[in-house]
Amino acid sequence: MRALILGGTSEGRELAALMSARGWLVTSSLAGRVASPRLPVGEVRIGGFGGPAGLARWLIDQEVEVVVDATHPFAERISISAAEATRATGVPLIALHRPAWEPVARDKWRMVDTMEEAARITERDYHHILLTIGRQQLAPFAHDDLNLYVIRCVDRPDAPLPARHRVILDRGPFTVAAEKKLMRDNQIDCVVTKNSGGEHTRPKLDAARELGIDVVMVRRPELPGGGRITVVHTAEAAFNAAMEL
Ligand code: NAP
Secondary structure: OEEEEEOOOHHHHHHHHHHHHOOOEEEEEEOOOOOOOOOOOOEEEEOOOOHHHHHHHHHHHOOOOEEEEOOOOOOHHHHHHHHHHHHHHOOOEEEEOOOOOOOOOOOOEEEEOOHHHHHHHHHHHOOEEEEEOOOOOOHHHOOOOOOEEEEEEOOOOOOOOOOOEEEEEOOOOOOHHHHHHHHHHOOOOEEEEEOOOOOOOOHHHHHHHHHOOEEEEEOOOOOOOOOOEEEEOOHHHHHHHHHOO
C-alpha cells in the first residue's frame, strides 16, 4: 500500500515508522518551515504542493492509496487542502489530530480565539510574558513597547518583534522542573500557548499551574470534518484505520 503522510508532528513520525515497519510505501511531506527538521523514517518530500489542485495531481501521479493528515492542529490550510484534494480524487483521508488539552483543577486559563485577542490581553494585564506559539504569529505582540516578552521557538524569529524581548531557541523536550526554572528566572506572569495538545509540550502547563501563573490559551481552529474523513487521535489508531481500508 502507498501512503502519503502530511507531517511535521511527532504523531506523523510515529505513524511513518509504524507503516514502514509493516511494509507500506510511505512518503512523509513537510512544509519546510524548520531549518533542520526531525525527519521521519521512509521517503520524505519537502515543500508545498501548490494548493488543493497541486496536491490532487500529486496523489494521482504517485498513485497514492491513502492520505493521512497528521499535521499540527493549527495548520489549517494544508488540512483544508487535504480534504479538498482527497474529495476530488476519491483517495481516502484519515485525519490524525491529537486531542486538545483540557484544564484541570488550579489551572488559570484564559481562553481566546485569536492571537490578536491574546496580544490585547497580555499588553493590558501582564508584564513578563512567555510566548510559546512558534515564530509565525508574533506580529500582534510587536507594538507593545512596555512589557517584556520571552519568545521560545525552534528557529530565530523574524521582525517585527516587541521592543523588549528575549529569544530562547529550543525545541524541547521540556521538563516541568526546567519550565518552572525558566518561568522563575524570567519572572513570568503569563504564558501564551496554542492548544496544541500532546505530551511533549504539556510541562509548561504543569509548571504554570504549580507556580500559580495565568495561561492565555488560544483555541483550535475548526478543521474540516465530514462523512468521508476518518478522524483519529493516535498514530496507532491511524494505522489501524488504514489497515481497514
Ligand atoms: P498551513 O498554514 O496549514 O499551510 C500553509 C501552506 O504550507 C499549505 O497551504 C501548503 O502549501 C504548505 N504546507 C503546510 N504543511 C505542509 C506539509 N506537511 N507538506 C507540504 N506542504 C505543506 O501550515 P503551517 O501552520 O504553516 O504549518 C506548516 C507545517 O508545520 C505543517 O506541516 C505542520 O504540521 C507543522 N507545524 C505547524 C505548527 C503550527 O502551530 N501551525 C506547529 C508545529 C508544526 P501548498 O498550498 O502549496 O500545498
